[in-house]
Structure formats: structure tokens, C-alpha cells
Amino acid sequence: MSPVWYAAKAGVRRGWTELRQTFTTGQDVFGYALWTVLLIVPLFLVRDDPLKGAGISAGAFMLPSMLGMTLAFTGMMTTAQLLATEREDGTLLRAKAVPHGMVGHLVGKIIMVSGTALVSMALPFAVGVFLVDGVARQGGGALLTLVWVVPLGLLATLPMGAVIGSLVDSPRTIGLLMLPVMGLVVISGIYFPLSKLPEWLQTVGQIFPVYWLGLGLRAALLPAEAVAAELGESWRHLETAGVLGAWAVAGLLLAPSVLRRMARRESGAAMAERHRKAMQRVG
């Protein structure tokens, strides 16, 4: 077995170990629980409000949309956040000091973030499905949609998150990025259908993967009549695959060179310098 393969296998074990760690660390568990609560509260408030002409409640519309948003968030922002943090605390440098350690680190991160995304989606789903009617009663065909939308969503967001995490200079910058991301959620048709927004905002919203992940999840989990609330009254599978695929290709093309450049620049001195700056901010 070649050393690269060997490192990749070590990376798989690394991913599982990190998943086990995050789900047994109080602070992290609290984070997942808090996320679930933040999603469930608005859902609970509008669980009986009817969505005009769609035959479902506003809550039923929101649940799959929010699952799509969770996928996009975790894939992109968690990846970026982890990468920026691990550059600062020396995890990446450690990986660099080990033969093919970067391969293992990357594989581990992909498994870790994917697993986190799935769990972050499963928790609100498990709670929400009892709160609102009409979600996930569609049987086999709809579930097949999940089988391609979820992996494609991870492919569309993870590499892009890695690019962001490589380009920012500190984990705190990621915090600042959350503001525009919140804005993006508003124009991505998560809490209400996109058709309620002015046309130019609809266009902007449809550039980003958040909208398409929401749409994909709605297509999988909502009854067929609910399509009436969508743009063009269609689930637009082809467009979903196209846009998410474009983001995936762009990310996969960009990420290797950006990651390599970031890794090459990583050194103890650079880390110490970032650490010094971070301490200055604190003190």
C-alpha cells in the first residue's frame, strides 16, 4: 500500500475519532443543542400558519429549508472556522511535520465536517417532524432526491469553506463573515418563499448554494402540491444539480492550490506571530 493511501486511511480513522470527540465534548454538544433550539423556535411559532396556495403550513415549508441551510452553513462555515482555528493552534503545522500528514488531515476534516453536518440536520429534523404536518411522508422517490442532494451539497460547500478558511487571517474574521451570511439567508428563501422578494433579490439569492439546498430538501421532504410555492412552480432538479455542481467544481478546482499555498506558508514563526497578535487583542 502506498504511503498516500496509508495516510488517507489514517485520515478516515482521524475523522471518526474527531466525530466521537465532538459528540462527547460538553461545549460542542451544547452548540448542537442550541442550534436545534434556534431552528425549532420559529418553526413552532408558525407551525399552523397556512402557506397560501401550497396546501402546507409555513412551518412545513421552513423545516426542510432550514435543513438545507444547516447543510450549507456547516459545510462552508464550519470548515472555514476549523481550518482557521487549526492554523492558529498548530494542528496544521503538526500535520505538516508528519509524512503525508496533510492528506490525513484533509480526509479527516471531510469526514468530520460531513458527519457534523448530518447530525446537525438530523437533530432539528427529528424534533421538527413531530411539530409540523406533511413533512417526510412522500416515500421512496423523494428520499432518492436526498441521496444526491446531500452529497452534492457537501461537495458544493466543503471545498469552498476550505478556500475561505485558507484565505482569512484569523478565526475571528470568520465571525465577521457571519453577518453577510445572515443576509444571504434572508434572500435564500429559507424562512419564506423566494417569490415574496423583489425579482432582483431573487436573482442574487439564486447564485448561492443556500437557496438550492433549501429547494432540494423541500423537493425531497414536502408533498408534491407544495411545489406551488416555488419559483416557476417546479422543483427544478436540473437547475439544482447544475448550480450545486458548478459550486462543487469551482471549489474542487480552487481548493487544492489555495490549500497548498496556505500549507506552504505555514511555519512556527507565522503561528507565533498570529498567536502574539491574538494575545494583544485579548490583553
Next chain:
Amino acid sequence: MTTAHALSGAGSSPPSDSDTVIEVRDLRMRYRSQDVLKGVGFTARRGEVVVLLGPNGAGKTTTIEVLEGFRMRSAGDVTVLGTDPARGDERWRARLGIVLQSWRDHGKWRVRELLAHLGSYYAPYSTTLVRRPWDVDELIAAVGLTEQADKRVGTLSGGQRRRFDVAVGIVGRPELLFLDEPTAGLDPEARSEFHGLVRGLADENTTVLLTTHDLAEAEKLADRILILAGGRIVADGAAEELSRQASAEATVRWTRDGQPFEEATAEPTRFVRRLFEEHGETIGGLEVRRASLEDTYLTMVRELEAGSVPGERAAHTFGEESR
């Protein structure tokens, strides 16, 4: 180990042509318009503990990072384990161990878990001569962390963390180990334990390059001390050798008829004999004091930090024979 045994394993592990593990010639480093290293040169042989000593900001970390292949040099020739670090591949990297300053990573991992994980990357590089990685429990015992083996890394004390960092550095059984300021922030006991650990590694033929700004540590650990100041190696030799060079001059103090006198001389023994021949009984309070390596080093560091002395004069402090 018999010769026959050594030869049988030679095919699977490319041994170095010679005993030289590190060779650096005229290494230069320039940041923007500032010269950090202005022609550093030294060598290290197999099994040697070489300590790179110098004040903060002298360029110790820069030097070590160039050797680790983490940083591109501006100019000069560098060979580490027969390879230019700028072109070192992963096979080369598997023969190095690296302990850097200020690790804070992997806080959620348990000690044994992380050592086993990081060690697993070295398994493809195992040879009949060098079994890689190190057995985890054996390694944990070697660095004295058996009791902490199931603790999370983030909960270790400063000294334990440092020993853990060394364990990570040597888990692949490196031929060459880099340690950057390994004892910074350790209490005296932890420091002493740490020194024992490093000496033990050298006894097993691991070459160690360690940086420190603490002279006492350098004297205690080093087979050879390199003093880096002003971007150059200003002294290179065993601790005793450097002491001898540093203390070439002695100060003789005495009183004659109650009057104090003082004289600097390169030959204090002869001077004192003459003093007694000339003045006999009237001489009292005789004191001969040689400058210790510490005196010389501290004076040099003070002068360098005050910016009053360029590297050239620092080199002169130790005499030309040290070059």
C-alpha cells in the same frame, strides 16, 4: 549489533554517505530589507547534541525552520540527511522529528490516542533497521506520561505538555530531532527531567539540534554549542572549549600596603609569581578571576541588545580560532 545484521538491513533504509547529518554553508535570510541571517555555517554529526544558543531574535527559529523545510532560504547551501530541505519529500520527512514552540493543538485528543494516530503515518517507512512507529505505551513510559495516557491533551500541565510534544516529535523514531526552545516556561524539575530525556535520545544515536537562549541549559546538554548572534555563528565548540576561549584573560586584584590594585592579564600565573617575587609579604587580598563563559555570553548579549555591537565584534569576543 553485528556488521552482518547492519548490512542486511542496509537495502531498505538508505544510510547517509557519511556521518554528517546537517551541513549548512553561508545560509542567508532576508525579510523585506532586513538581513536576519548573514552567512550561517555549521555541521552536525550523527548522534551529536548541538545546541544553537543566542539571544531572542537572533534568528534561531528561522535557522531551524529552514532546516526543517518549513521556510525557504534567501541564499546558501543546506543539506539535511543528505537532502536539500527545500526539496525534501515525505520519505525524507519521515526521518525527521520536529518539536516547535507553543503547540496548543489537539486539545480534545487523549494522549495515547493522538500518539497512536500520528505514529500510524510512519508505519510505511518502517525498515528492518528502524522499526517505525515507536510502540505507543513504551514511548509514553519513556517520556514519563504513563499516568496521563488516558487524559485529554488539553488538560496536561506545562511540563507534561512539553514532554508530550517531544513524544510526538520522536514517535516516528527520527534520525534527527529538532527542538525549538523546548524548556521555555518549565520549572527546574521538569527542565531537569527533560534534559535526561534528550541525553537518552542522543545515546541511541539520534542527532539533536536544540535552540535555547539559556546558557546553563546549553552547557548541560550540548556536545557542541553554536552561538548565534547578529545573524552569524560567532562561536562553535564544546562548552569547555568556549569557556577556555572566553576566559583567555583574567583579572588579578590585590592589595599592597592596604592599597588596592587591579590588572588584566593573559597569563595570571606568571603575573602573580612575579608579583610575589617583587613585593613578597606586602601583598594581600589576592584574587584571580577568569571570565566565565556566562560572563562573556551575557556581556555579548547585553551589548547586542543595546545595539552597540555588530556581529563582527561579537565574533571577536570568542577569538578568531573559534571560526
